[in-house]
Amino acid sequence: MSLEEVLSSLITRRSLLGSAGAGGALAAGIAPSRTLASALLLPAGQTPESLVDEIVIDLSSEPSTLDPALTYEVNGWSIVHSMYDSLVQYAPDGTLELLLAESMEFVDPTTIQIKLKPGITFHNGELLDSSAVAFSLSHIVAEETASSIAGNFATITETKVIDPLTIQLLLSAPSPWLPVQIASWLAVLPPVYAASADVSQFPVGTGPYQFVEWNPGEHVVLEVNPNYFAASAKGSPIAKRVVFRFVAEPATRVADLLAGSAHIVRGVPIDQISAVEEGGSAVKITGLSGTTFIRIPTDVEPYSDPRVRQALNLAVDIPAIIDALFAGNGTPLANFFVPGGLGYDPALAPYSYDPEKAKSLLAEAGYPEGFETRLSYASLERSDLVEAIAGQLTEVGIKTVAERVEVATFNQQWKDPEAAPLRYVSWRPMFYPYTLLNLIVSNQGFLSRHDNPGVQSLIDSGAVETDPVARAEIYNELGQVLHDEPAAIYLWSLTGFFGVSSDAPAWTPRSDDYILPMVRS
Amino acid sequence: MIGFLLNKIAYSVAVLFAVVTAIFGLIHLSGDPTAGFTAPGASPEQQAVIREQFGLDQPLPVQYLTYLERVAQGDFGDSWRARRPAMTAVIERLPATVILTGTSIALALAAGLPLGTIAASRPGGITNTLASTTALAGQAIPGFFLGTLLILIFAVKLQWLPSSGRDSWQSLILPAIALAAYPTAIISRLIRSSLTETLGQDYIRTAQSKGLGKRAIVLGHALRNALLPTLAFVGLQIGFLLGGAVIIESVFAYPGIGLLALGAVADRDLPVVQAVAIVVAVAIIVINFLVDALARLLDPRLRDSLGGT
């Protein structure tokens, strides 16, 4: 099911879910989900007693806070989404599934109505109701929270509590992409508790695990929530106790796996996959929703010429890089859109590797000898990938120097004309590309050095189009234009390499790259 | 005496002041700190709100003076990234670093003293060469390399010790060994050089003539001479290690203030960086003071020739 279909079904599902009614606490909680997908039921026999006692998960960095409003990276989200739920979440194929919401629908293009599942409680016993949703939203946008993700909810002008289980969000403009933002950014907090407690240190949510302790630098410990609502779309918990540890060095994470200190680790380097397997563990390779590209500005020569941008795309041998440096995993991309995400067109072929054509295009554009350029990348990215690309570009005459830049500095340099024009960027999630288009491709985007009128009108109309069929058409057209007049060197879709020890319980990796100690059957 | 102490304290405050200023300058020189601790997709409006919250929209001199004013009252501010008191974050992680530092220095002394003594006692012999080579090895291997090797051998292959973290006292061993390699090498060279030098001096001959056994001479007199430079070096090394054995902490995921500082600088989280710098600077000043005092105690001649501080 594509995202458009799910969203459209959400809009029209009113009648189906309405009939289940809100009567009967648990039964009503289960029934609508059962109609959504019977596979989401708790598998028989997975009672809390059969869970393993403890598992250890190695994350690659430590979050500075557990407040969802201040969390914006994948390691923080892994812990936060183990303790909190949002109204909806991503299924492995990128579709949105209902989580805390029984229904979420656009009453009209500027009003979203959310009905909550009844009978869900927070870890401290507070009941989940619409005031909690309202509170969670206001917590994010509140000035004293100083959250940097508040902008994602900028079009919400008012939250209207209709009844304890129904809430409406009033929008300033049509925002069909809002449910996707809600899935990523809106974790639901308990208002009564949060009013007097420090949620960044002592989180309480509705999630499958509850907070036990946080030793800064060492670990975060969670224990299973025995009252977690059955048939949650997240799956079922896999351990009674979960210890999240923070290990920045990939070799050490692999060592932890092999030494038996960790059950699940993120980010196994591809050259250590064989060592992991020989050591008795396994590497779960998962396609992630995300794209990697090299931003090309259009406001400066020689990049203003589309032929140069095409040449750049033709100069990179993506299949060879995927083969050698990703152990063969990942999909070459024709534009920003990724498999499983809105706008992806499998029929549109990515640029092939054609260095001769690249050179001739460069000559046509007036650069027979090529030119010099700089390619910057953030220190978190793999340098071997960037150096491989820089080497390939140099071979067609575009003498490229790869610059490794510290993350904070890198993030400041998007619009800096003195900084490297080419920027290597990994962007996720890409289930709905609105944010990327808005920030980087739109000529209004505050990270953007791209301007293409043909692209601009499509972005603008796509952002407010509520009819899924029409929207799909717009995005397909957009994808074509972005391919023919590239805004970037389009590279590949992301892949996750998770190490799993032999004594780890069954676990399901997620395409949004959060590590949640859950298993989906 | 009081005058001397007051002088010392005034001087130390001046040093701290300079440290705080240097760090303020460094962090702000690298551009707007906001980009370090906010989401990459944050809108300019959002960043403006955050900047205002933390006073980053004020002119730099105002920010600087405000910070100094607050520090004088004991308020070290809140971490911009974590929104909790910066000094608390440092104090939490300090014990881990102190323990690691102490253990590795202890190991270095325990290994370096005998190594250096052996190396000095019979110049040209095999034991001498072996001891020298071991010491050199400790000096020549990059820290992260040694750390990774230790993990591979002792945690993965042999499974004797934990590979990372700080769950038990055993987690201390491998990082401490990795950190002790370099100081062991230096201490053994210091001992050896000092011993080789003193072994020919006049008063050693005097001691010999008094009929003491050779071993007693070596240990008794010569080592005492070696104490001074060793003490000076150990003082320096403790200061360095307290400043954050960043690389070893990173390899072993050992939660000390090194990793805290590394993360805070990457996040441009100035309050935390300042808090770390202040704590480390105070520790180094105290240690220098102790080393100086010990040195004067050990060698009265120094009281005259060491001028200034």
Added chain:
Amino acid sequence: MANQITIGMGLNRSTFAEPAATIRMPQRRVPRMTMAGAFAHTILAGLILVAMFGPAIMSTDPFKQSLRNRLLAPVFLGGTWTHPLGTDQLGRDLLARLVEGARASLIIGLTATLIAGIAGVSLGLAAGYLGGRTDRIVNFFADVQMALPFVVVAIGVVAVLGNSTRNVIAVLAVTGWVGYTRVVRLQAASLRNAMFVDAARAAGASRWRVMGRHIMPNVMGPVIVIASQQVAGMILYEAALSYLGLGVSSETITWGGMVADGRETLLTAWWVSILPGVAIAVTILGMNLYGDWLQEGLSPMARHR
């Protein structure tokens, strides 16, 4: 010209005490060659030759990537002579990179040491000889320097100014000058009232001339020993910076950078990291032996053996 005063690593007993009676008029002394000394000279000469002429002799391009030939083993592990020491994670020839890396690593080490040395010795001379306020100011800056966490300074400088070789050398030099200053200051202070200095002053020499002509040659002993150690230390520091991502840009090949880059393949292709590590270790061995030889040779004990 070398003096008869006892020198050590710069930190031994005599640097703290006044060697009153043992000072004599300087005379030239070249240390006697020993086995270890010869070994040291061989290593260093070899390194310098490789650094200077190696890249010209090598026919393989150290930057040439070949994704199909990643992580090839060296000949002694079953590889072919096309790549005698194997290839790295992008298929680049390791031998060529080691040879090319010698140049950058040694240059960085030597330059940083030189800058640190010049700055440190000058400041130490001024502080020790002139005393008073100059001494206090220099000491103050030394104390501030020692109190600043290295990581903060390194990241700050590199983040602001970028990953160029020049900036990395600057960071390294900034961390290294204090050692010289401390030692030279003590030596200069103790020589302030020596007879030959008095003589020079009586003859009308200016402060600068006294410092430069008379005092400095007599403090160079420990300085050279420290310097010989520090070159190696700088190479290690550069490796540490590379590990933290603050090393030189990938245009410049350094051994430290190679060790840092290769750490992800330690389990499967260990030669990528270990071979440059061996190169570093050999360099440090050579430097240390050289420094030892100098120290032993210049000490008055040498005359008794």
